[in-house]
Amino acid sequence: MDQLETPPARPWLAVGQEITGLLERIDPAAFARVVGAFERQGRRWFFSGQGRSGLSAQMAAMRFMHIGHQVHFLGEVTAPSVRAGDGLLIISGSGQTPVSVGFAEIAKAEGAEVIALTHKPQSKLAGIADIVLPVPVETTAQFGGSLFEQTCLILLDAVILDLASRIPNAHKLMWHRHTNMQ
Structure with a gap:
């Protein structure tokens, strides 16, 4: 990213430029395969990731629950065993994290x-994965895996947006499933 494009007093624009640039390089066919996997009705879904990738996975899992999927986050005490016919979505920047590889x-x-x-x-x-959605981070001014994690969450929100566009009264149903214990 060219540091000269954004005034130093407005770093949020630099973050936005990085995310936009990365989203422009996403493979539409790979994205469509992810959407297709989530279109299958009646499947239990499990989400996982370690560290901040795990936080992005948890936020995405919540949204998938909001549109009516049966969703669990691995490691939570109420998560059942993963079995045939289920789906597991893992976010891992390196793709080498031992826990994530073991889960897969x-x-x-x-x-x-x-x-x-x-x-x-x-x-x-x-x-190991049946479907891979590459998130081609090359360089970033941000610390650690921030750009990767931010973009993964946006991509999974985009999957939700795509799926919700085919659900009648999607926002009303999502609000009904949203927590009322706050």
């Missing part, structure tokens, strides 16, 4: 479909 291996052995969002499409996780 177990899910595949059980007959679940695995989706991976990673910026390393040649990684071990990507090799």
